[in-house]
Amino acid sequence: MKIAIIGGGASGIAAAIYAKRNNEKNSVTVFERSDRVLRKLLATGNGRCNLSNEYISPDNYFSHTPDVVSKILSAFTPNEERLFFESIGLLLCSEDDRIYPYSKRANAVSDALRHECERLGVNIRTNSFISKIEEKGEKFVILGEVFDKVVISCGGFSAPSFGTDGNSFTLLKSLGHTITKTSYALSPVKVYENVKSLKGIRTNATVTLIDNGERVRQEQGELQLTDYGLSGIAVMQLSRLCKDGSIIEIDLMSVFSKEKLVEFLLTRKENFPHLKADDFLTGIMHKTLAQYILARCNINANIPAENLLKKDICALAQEIKALSFKVKSVIGKEQSQATCGGALLSEFDTETLESKKVKNLYCIGEALDCVGDCGGYNLHWAWNTAYITGKNL
Ligand SMILES: Cc1cc2nc3c(=O)[nH]c(=O)nc-3n(C[C@H](O)[C@H](O)[C@H](O)COP(=O)(O)OP(=O)(O)OC[C@H]3O[C@@H](n4cnc5c(N)ncnc54)[C@H](O)[C@@H]3O)c2cc1C
Numbered sequence: 001m002k003i004a005i006i007g008g009g010a011s012g013i014a015a016a017i018y019a020k021r022n023n024e025k026n027s028v029t030v031f032e033r034s035d036r037v038l039r040k041l042l043a044t045g046n047g048r049c050n051l052s053n054e055y056i057s058p059d060n061y062f063s064h065t066p067d068v069v070s071k072i073l074s075a076f077t078p079n080e081e082r083l084f085f086e087s088i089g090l091l092l093c094s095e096d097d098r099i100y101p102y103s104k105r106a107n108a109v110s111d112a113l114r115h116e117c118e119r120l121g122v123n124i125r126t127n128s129f130i131s132k133i134e135e136k137g138e139k140f141v142i143l144g145e146v147f148d149k150v151v152i153s154c155g156g157f158s159a160p161s162f163g164t165d166g167n168s169f170t171l172l173k174s175l176g177h178t179i180t181k182t183s184y185a186l187s188p189v190k191v192y193e194n195v196k197s198l199k200g201i202r203t204n205a206t207v208t209l210i211d212n213g214e215r216v217r218q219e220q221g222e223l224q225l226t227d228y229g230l231s232g233i234a235v236m237q238l239s240r241l242c243k244d245g246s247i248i249e250i251d252l253m254s255v256f257s258k259e260k261l262v263e264f265l266l267t268r269k270e271n272f273p274h275l276k277a278d279d280f281l282t283g284i285m286h287k288t289l290a291q292y293i294l295a296r297c298n299i300n301a302n303i304p305a306e307n308l309l310k311k312d313i314c315a316l317a318q319e320i321k322a323l324s325f326k327v328k329s330v331i332g333k334e335q336s337q338a339t340c341g342g343a344l345l346s347e348f349d350t351e352t353l354e355s356k357k358v359k360n361l362y363c364i365g366e367a368l369d370c371v372g373d374c375g376g377y378n379l380h381w382a383w384n385t386a387y388i389t390g391k392n393l
Helices: 010-022 039-047 066-074 078-087 106-120 167-174 233-239 258-271 287-296 310-321 377-390
Strands: 002-006 027-031 092-095 098-101 123-125 134-136 139-142 145-147 149-152 183-185 189-191 202-211 214-225 229-231 247-251 323-330 338-340 361-363
Touching: 002 010, 002 139, 002 145, 010 027, 010 106, 010 377, 039 106, 066 377, 078 377, 098 106, 139 149, 149 167, 189 233, 202 233, 214 233, 229 233, 229 323, 258 310, 287 310, 310 323
Parallel strands: 002 027, 002 149, 027 123, 149 361
Antiparallel strands: 092 098, 134 139, 139 145, 183 338, 189 229, 189 323, 202 214, 202 247, 214 229, 247 323
């Protein structure tokens, strides 16, 4: 059986390994447009590769066909995943439920995958961009060569510098598949307010997305401020749902209720009457952020803390608990870590991910209409879908 895998990313390489293990007589060729496979994997998790999560649930994914996602997720057990990494010699560890290679180095994962491909005799052709898949009866012609089966694993349209520019969708469309509405997920967000002075600040926060007055989703985690807006895991998790005009509300001190925070600040005023207002919040939070909040409350930075009125204290508590920004846009393309939308899952058999439209055609990974949260969910999806297809090839 001659198998072509289009795209040498996480899902394509894992599928090649499964296909070869499944039947050593399978001839498996991975076509990769870049000069090496798994380039994106090296950048994941800030170079540490958060390759999965201890708790995988359909709730961590978004798709236009959530039932299909549930079925696919249930077919790949945590034990199956652990066995796969063990079988390529990769030791794992976890931190806050996120699973990493023990060395916390993404190249440990890419090297282990590449070595297993070499051992199994997977044929890897780099610098091979596939722009056309020609159907010939139940077979396919790719770069003049005939294949029995083709797996499309060329990702979505996020981070095009890693070779993923959405051409997978063009290929799939040319073969008769439906591509759902696509947008950028796991991205930073641009806001209308001028936040230039806050660039570089990182803090933990509870972040809530509000759309038309409705609290749509809340996340807790790292918040990063940039010269154009907001980033960090907590904001990236919400970005898929952000629209022009949505409000992002930040609680910088979720350990306090607003009432308790007012009490705390009033006591602080008693204890530190000599502090200038400018320094009143120093020691509680980043100084520049404290000054920004003071300015938003129209409080004169030069008055002593003892002159702060109860209404000033209440205004500070309000801003600290609900610092809000108006979303202008989601910063996509290179800064987005995953694509929302893709090949409509109901057009594929859930047991194998074979196309219901074109026999012997398969699609796996991010090219499918399913996107996960931050936390290893997207790479889990890549291994999961590779397993389903690979073990059936
Ligand atoms: C900066 C960054 C950090 C991330 N961190 C994490 C993380 O820590 N944890 C997590 O779970 N997810 C993370 N992700 C998301 C995760 O990397 C992807 O969801 C995952 O790699 C998708 O796997 P894939 O195999 O579907 O596609 P990809 O890994 O994107 O691979 C697709 C491959 O196909 C190739 N290709 C494309 N078109 C063609 C063509 N026509 N012909 C030949 N080759 C082609 C591309 O060059 C690429 O190598 C991150 C993403 C980015 C950008």
